[in-house]
Amino acid sequence: MSGVSSCRRWSVPQLVPSSSLAKLVGARTAAIIDCTRGLDPQTIAVRRWRSRVIAAAGLTTAEAARRRAIGQGNTVAIQSSRPLREIIRDNALTFINLVLFSIGAALLLIGRGGDAAVTAGLVAVNVTVGLVQEVRAKRTLDRIALLTRPRVRALRDGREVELDPSEIVVGDVLLLRPGDQIVVDGRVLDASSLGVDESLLTGESDIIAKKPGDTVHSGSYCVTGIGSYEAERVGAESTAYRLAQGARAFRRVLTPLQRQVNLVIRVLVLLASFLGALLVLGSFLSRAPLAESIRMGAVVAGLVPNGLILMIIVAYAMGAVRIAGQGALVQQANAVESLSNVTVLCLDKTGTLTANRIxxxxxxxxxxxxxxxxxxxxxxxxxxxxxxxxxxxxxxxxxxxxxxxxxxxxxxxxxxxxxxxxxxxxxxxxxxxxxxxxxxxxxxxxxxxxxxxxxxxxxxxxxxxxxxxxxxxxxxxxxxxxxxxxxxxxxxxxxxDELRPEASEALREFAEAGVAIKIISGDSPETVLALVRQAGLQASGGAVSGLDIAGLDDQALGEIAERHSVFGRITPEQKERLVDSLVRRGHYVAMIGDGVNDVLSLKRAHVGIAMRSGAQATRAVADVVLLNDSFGSLAPAIREGQRIRNGMENILRLFLTRVLAVALLISSVAMVDAGFPLSPKHNSILTFLTVGVPTFALALWARPGVPKTDLVRSMLGFVLPAAFWIAVADLV
CATH class of the missing domain: 3.40.1110.10 (Calcium-transporting ATPase, cytoplasmic domain N)
Incomplete structure (x- = not known):
């Protein structure tokens, strides 16, 4: 359906006049903008009559049903979490799964059906584990969204009724009072000191005054005054729907560990391809039997550590379950590991350090x-x-x-x-x-x-x-x-505003985890500074006011954000700039937010964290949702992420050592023409005993701690000498 406006050629609806409601919302209806240029006087009169009567009484139930039947209903639901199709796509179409699928296809072509089935099974397990965890998170968020779904007040049959947003149709008269969410686009019919917060749409926190004839957009909120508006653009045509489609984008951002593992896999694929090419050339020149060539190809394909990926995905899923038990819901599986990389946590004192009971x-x-x-x-x-x-x-x-x-x-x-x-x-x-x-x-x-x-x-x-x-x-x-x-x-x-009982303990745990705290609040700097000191936070550099940083360039703001821990009288725009400056200076930043004004800051941070009681928009864009509204549950989540990350480092060292040792052994034997040293069965047994069993112990024994900044470089000192001496021992 194309854009709907007040100029649409509607038949005159069946309406019920109501003098009492007319007094409420009809006093200024004459000011509404109607498209009358070039129209005959009779049409102009009919449209003005229609605006006045609709404003006084609203649609009848029968007329609303008729309009819904012809496609003028607000039937498109706004996403409260990641769409299921995107969860499936992001878990299935990964670089690792594509590599494993290619290996499985190659094994099938050379007649190794059993090995191909094992590889395909690994792909299926990888996808299934990720899907189960993320779909569970989606269902939880959808249930929360259903419980917090806004109801709207409308005029139907000459009286005020409450409707679900899905029941709204074009032409409905909707009433506004402070705190009401505007759920469809429309035009103001009547207003008394009506002010609207459009920060979710524009990023600007100013209250926009609205008068009869002005447009209001879905996704904004009434913050002052009262008024009414007529629904014009609903469903897929509404601003809120377009915002949900574009602003979230639900794109998966790879964590540092995932990026480095992908790099390792690429290198190993190239190594396996190189060795495979050498073996094919050697087999061709020596006229080796086909069965021997297939056996060698299967061993070389095993150099790609497919079990490593399974271990990482299982660790993510187990970590998400453990974190959920402590009150933190992970929307994307890799957010578990993202938490381990956090070096700076930005939060407001209200509702985090304090109980928000003023x-x-x-x-x-x-x-x-x-x-x-x-x-x-x-x-x-x-x-x-x-x-x-x-x-x-x-x-x-x-x-x-x-x-x-x-x-x-x-x-x-x-x-x-x-x-x-x-x-x-x-x-x-x-x-x-x-x-x-x-x-x-x-x-x-x-x-x-x-x-x-x-x-x-x-x-x-x-x-x-x-x-x-x-x-x-x-x-x-x-x-x-x-x-x-x-x-x-x-x-x-x-x-x-009393401190939360868990505030001091949570701050101590963050310090032990190596996470710096930045308190960014709208309250006075002195008040915030006093409260954080009561909570036991050693605030470096004193407190900074929003007035002090207004007008600073990015370089100067970044230096202040680096040195100071407490910021007061900060606007939403300044909060976003502070988060951005910390990101630019190389920190891995997590941001806790609960209101619509925090959406931009949450999206700018590496890890967005929302409160369960916060706005639906913040929950939708967040990577982690605190189900108990307590940031005290975040410190254990970060420690769990660090434990998983450190366990993955140990497992990766073991896998790389095994792969490099086998590669050196194959290369050395090939150079002296001593025959191929391994069979697929031997390789499987070797992998199970030297990698498979130990990895479970390494994952269980891992301890939390600040992760190293460059995982690959930190492992070279262990992997290279270990692989060399293992290969030498095998040759001897």
Whole structure:
């Protein structure tokens, strides 16, 4: 179906008028943009009537069913995890499997059907083990997505109903309030201080004010105000669907171990091909029997360590199972080993170091009557349309009554403040609650007040300033973006957020695993620094503010990211830049995120880690999902990854030693024309006794530890002399 717009030639739907709902969403319907240029007056009148009536009552159930039947329903599901076809493709079409398949085909051609069957069996096992683990992870994520699937409020048959997103059809009138996800593309019919977060689509965290006639895109969120919009582009035509198809791309990124193993396999394939060519040439010149040539070819084909790949895949799968038992779900099998390479872990303090249970601790009135200021602060928190944990904590402690709002500035991570002006206030006060360092630009905080703020922040308190300006411009814009003039501080507001019980132990385990911690938070640098010190983290270089790094080039930002461990008042864009700078400087970076603003940072990191309770978008792009929302389960996962990685190094040393020793033996015997030294049976027995049995012990005995940066180079000192002396011993 081509793009749908309000200009589509629809028949007039069966609608039920509703005067009460008309008052809610129909007051500004006349402002909706309709395509009327070049149309006759009667058509224009019909379309305007249609917009007004739909806005007042919505579609009937019968009309919605008719539209769904003709293909105008939101029937395409957004992927909450990797598609099954891509999981199958990524596990089947690997370089190693293609090599093994080629070897099996070659063995079949020379009449070694049994050996070919064994090789094909290895390919099947490789694919099956990876599929089982990743499909289990997919099903878990799909179940989580189903439990957290957003419901939408719509107008049907003249009343408000809740719908599953799959039940939406073109022309449905959908209602918005703070926290609602926009699930299809549409055009705003009615808006009151409506602000939308489009950061998942644009990467920009600013709240976008919407008015009647504006377009809203699926994948964005309502953060302030109320409104309604008419569904226009649904299913495969929606922005969210296109985003899910392109932004995730679910591409498999090879880990360092996988890249180096692939390099080793390529070298061994070339070595086997070279030896095979020599043997074929020798057999041709010596007129050796065909059976002897086939026997030699089977032994040479065995130089490719197919059992090594099976061991790696099984180790990945077993590691994923063990990690899942500790609360970390691995989406891709190789993420188990990716965790072992992590040298830097970036995270926010909220929900990781702290329990994210904010409580109002103190309201210190510094200007005005104490009771009046507290009442205004309570009303402010109760009336904010975009409820946050901060406003909830204030409302819970102080009470307050929701009052009509004439203007609102919702909190954003970019601004660091929120504002309200009450419609029933004859003095036209404008109240603002925000971060002290941001408010200071307009307030001019006195030294005594600044000292008190710093004292509270030094104790790990989260501190905000409550300020007001009397006689603010009337009317204020429905959503204003600048602090009003004439502000004066009314109160210091302090909050507490308790440390998680496991925070200190987790930080100690990360240090033992060789992982550096970078705390990147939107809170004040002083507050974050105090909390991380309470948790036992030795923060190098002190705390850095987002104001300090604004405008820095990549080189300067990278140096700061390298030296410092605590960053406060950081915007989502700055967070992404910090992660990117650490990646550019050669670190293997993991990033923990939970909100839509973290998606870009998660994708930029080598390992993206999401919380179970986080946004569906973050879970979809993450490599690992923390099912218990505790980053304490991540340290054991990293240690498990290191143990697997170190075990794989030992196994690879053993395989390479065996292969190189056999290659040297074959080459040496060929040079003295002493006959071929091995039969396929002898080679199989030798491989089983010297490699097969020991590898299981090596995998079990492996210990965690920081992996070496260059695996191949680190093994040469062991493999070359060991293979040489083994070959010499065999010759003797």
């Amino acid at each position: 409580q109002l601790e103190e309201v210190r009135v510094v200007s005005g009557e104490d009771e009046w200021v507290r009442a205004r602060l309570a009303d402010f928190a109760a009336s904010a349309s975009g409820g946050t944990r901060t406003s909830d904590a204030i409302a819970s402690a102080l009470g307050g009554a929701a009052r009509p709002v004439r203007a609102e500035a919702p909190f954003t991570s970019e601004r660091k403040w929120s504002g309200l002006a009450f419609a029933d206030d004859p003095q036209h006060w404008a109240f603002v609650l925000g971060a002290p360092e941001v408010m200071a630009q307009r307030l001019g905080i006195e030294p005594e007040l600044q000292s008190e703020v710093e004292r509270l922040q030094g104790q790990g308190r989260r501190v905000l300033l409550f300020a007001g300006a009397i006689g603010a411009a009337d009317p204020l814009p429905a959503t204003w973006t600048e602090l009003p003039a004439g502000l004066r501080t009314l109160a210091i507001v302090a909050f507490t």
